[in-house]
Amino acid sequence: MPNQSFDTIIIGSGTSAYYAADGLVTAGRRIAMIDDRPWGGTCALRGCQPKKYLVAHAEAIAMASHLVGRGIVASPESDWSALQALKNEFLDGIPERSVSNWEERGVSTFHERARLTGPNEVTAGSDVLSADHIVLATGATPRRAEIPGREHIHISDDFLSLPAMPKRIGFIGGGYISLEFAHVALRSGAEEVTVLHRSARPLKGFDSDMVDVVIEASRAEGMNIILEESPVSVEEEEGTLRIQGSSGATYDADFIVEATGRTPNLSVLDGDAGKVEATPRGIVVNEFLQSVSNPAVYAIGDCTASGAMLAPVADEEGKTAATNIIEGNTKPVDYSVVPSAVFTIPNLASVGLTEESAREKGLDVRVNRGTTTGWPSSKRIGEKHAGYKILIDKETGLIVGAHLVRHNASEVINAFALAIKYGIPAGELEHFLWAYPTMTSDLKNMVG
Numbered sequence: 001m002p003n004q005s006f007d008t009i010i011i012g013s014g015t016s017a018y019y020a021a022d023g024l025v026t027a028g029r030r031i032a033m034i035d036d037r038p039w040g041g042t043c044a045l046r047g048c049q050p051k052k053y054l055v056a057h058a059e060a061i062a063m064a065s066h067l068v069g070r071g072i073v074a075s076p077e078s079d080w081s082a083l084q085a086l087k088n089e090f091l092d093g094i095p096e097r098s099v100s101n102w103e104e105r106g107v108s109t110f111h112e113r114a115r116l117t118g119p120n121e122v123t124a125g126s127d128v129l130s131a132d133h134i135v136l137a138t139g140a141t142p143r144r145a146e147i148p149g150r151e152h153i154h155i156s157d158d159f160l161s162l163p164a165m166p167k168r169i170g171f172i173g174g175g176y177i178s179l180e181f182a183h184v185a186l187r188s189g190a191e192e193v194t195v196l197h198r199s200a201r202p203l204k205g206f207d208s209d210m211v212d213v214v215i216e217a218s219r220a221e222g223m224n225i226i227l228e229e230s231p232v233s234v235e236e237e238e239g240t241l242r243i244q245g246s247s248g249a250t251y252d253a254d255f256i257v258e259a260t261g262r263t264p265n266l267s268v269l270d271g272d273a274g275k276v277e278a279t280p281r282g283i284v285v286n287e288f289l290q291s292v293s294n295p296a297v298y299a300i301g302d303c304t305a306s307g308a309m310l311a312p313v314a315d316e317e318g319k320t321a322a323t324n325i326i327e328g329n330t331k332p333v334d335y336s337v338v339p340s341a342v343f344t345i346p347n348l349a350s351v352g353l354t355e356e357s358a359r360e361k362g363l364d365v366r367v368n369r370g371t372t373t374g375w376p377s378s379k380r381i382g383e384k385h386a387g388y389k390i391l392i393d394k395e396t397g398l399i400v401g402a403h404l405v406r407h408n409a410s411e412v413i414n415a416f417a418l419a420i421k422y423g424i425p426a427g428e429l430e431h432f433l434w435a436y437p438t439m440t441s442d443l444k445n446m447v448g
Contacts, residue, residue: 004108005130006032008325009122011114011268012137013098014041016301016314016321020135023322025105032131033102034124036113038095042139042302043311045094046157053087054160055180055343058187062221062345063407065187066382078188080165087160115267116274120296133296133325136276136283137318140262140302140309145172149234152241153258156181162255165189170243170253172231173260174202176342179218181257183345186223194224194251196231196243198260203342207354207389207403209369214348214405217385221345226251264303281305288329289321298325307335339417341410346386349413352401352420358391365400366392368446372406377442383407388446390416390426397425399447408439415440 008024010017013035024031038045057078065075099109112125122129142155153172159181169190171178174197186193195202195218202225203211215225230246234256243251264282268274277284277293282305284292289304291297298321301314316333323331339351358365368390372378378386386406393400402416419429426447434441 003128004032006030006108007131008032008133008135009034009129009131010135010137011035011122012041012135012139012301012303013037013039014137014139014301014314015043015311016318017041017135017137019315019318020137020298020300020322021102021107021318023319024325025107027322027326029326030106032108032110032129034110034112034114034122034129036111039098039109039111040094043314045091046160048311050087050091050160051180052343053090054083054184054188057083058184059345061187062183063381066384070382078165080188081163083188084161084163113267115270116276116297117271118273119275119294121273131296133298134274135321135325136268136297136299136303137301137314138265138268138303141265142258143261143263145231145258145260147231147233149236152234152236153256156257156259159257166254168192168194168252168254170194170196170241170251170256172196172243172256172258174199174225174227175259175261176203178257178259179203179214180343181259182223183218183221183343186218186221187345192224192253193222194226194253196226196229196245196251198228198230198246200227202227203348206342206348206350207401208356209389210348210350210387210403210405213385213387214342214344214346217346217405218344220385262302262309264305266303279305286329287332288324289317289333290324290329307333308338308340310338310340313338337417337421339413341413343410346383346406347404347409349404349409350402351413351417352399353391354401354403355389355391358400363391363400364394366394368392368448370446372442375442375445377437377439378406381407390446392426392447397427398423399426399429402446406439412440412443415443 007029009032011034110124114124117123165188169185171182182193231243233244235242241253275294276291283299284305285299289298300317300321302309307313320333342348372386389403391401399419430444430448
């Protein structure tokens with residue numbers, strides 16, 4: 001028998017859970033929140049925010065090194081321990097403040113592993129809770145390879161908390177986490193940085209031409225990127241970790257990070273008591289984020305089978321789930337325009353259709369492409385690798401896709417996203433009076 005009842009139980013305490021709880025508490029609902037990990041979620045504690053501390057550090061060193069001999073005498077030296085102290089200042093106290101803030105707002109908090117033990121029931125430790133609605137915001141966990149020696153392989157959480165930067169570091173996987181951290185390592189004291197990726201195309205989902213620029217820039221800085229190579233095993237020999245590759249080659253490292261993607265955390269569904277349908281891609285929901293098999297359950301963020309694994313998407317899903325619980329299913333999530341960025345050096349950013357997908361859809365598009373390395377905005381910072389590709393519908397003049405590789409591309413892509421979302425023609429961007437000289441003002445040269 002349930003010993004406590006609520007209007008809504010939220011499992012998870014990350015960014016999607018925050019927005020769901022905020023909306024429900026504001027509406028006067030009685031809420032319980034459950035999380036068995038430190039409160040705050042992946043973005044705040046193990047992802048976006050702490051990562052950006054390390055990325056900002058690497059970018060500062062890279063920008064200075066690009067101007068050595070051009071006004072800068074020498075590239076600065078990284079102090080990894082001081083950087084970690086700076087990052088930890090931000091992280092310090094987040095879980096405690098999170099719990100305290102929710103409790104002050106009347107939310108009942110449980111620091112226990114949760115599992116669904118009925119369609120409207122959750123067991124958290126020794127507590128059995130019931131509610132009219134249950135919101136699953138359990139996030140995702142790193143995908144792990146089942147190979148001999150896997151005990152020597154670390155995950156991204158471990159890289160973020162490294163006390164010292166290893167001299168030789170290997171990354172398994174060619175996705176955004178692996179390449180972002182590889183760039184951080186390259187600028188933060190590592191002497192050898194190796195990335196192994198199983199296929200010929202890293203950063204799948206991004207425009208291939210722009211990805212090529214990132215790979216070229218990475219290799220030019222000394223990164224060893226090996227494509228069509230997978231780890232078969234890892235052995236430790238006299239303090240060295242040796243990766244045996246599928247090609248027969250071996251790669252030595254002092255520290256290995258596996259970043260081959262993330263899988264939805266579905267441990268809350270242990271057994272079928274909750275009657276919640278899920279696939280390896282996540283919990284199956286309808287357009288209102290409601291479980292297709294249990295109407296009492298909503299799922300948001302990285303544990304769902306819909307939407308990209310991005311913090312802004314999770315935020316919006318949290319808000320949307322709260323609205324649909326309060327008002328009935330009235331609000332679907334709009335995934336039509338979602339900009340994304342990879343914080344490599346230079347940044348890679350994208351929104352809308354790729355050239356390949358535009359052709360597959362049968363769109364008649366004009367493709368504006370080029371490099372910006374000869375432009376003043378690149379020359380003044382010593383940028384040697386940069387490019388853009390803008391897709392413009394020939395009939396309407398509307399932008400249907402934008403892909404950038406350059407300094408601050410992660411910021412500039414938002415202007416393109418707004419143009420796509422609100423139907424601003426390329427001609428309007430070309431003739432708009434942008435603040436100048438800025439990276440965003442270069443849009444007029446990309447769309448003309």
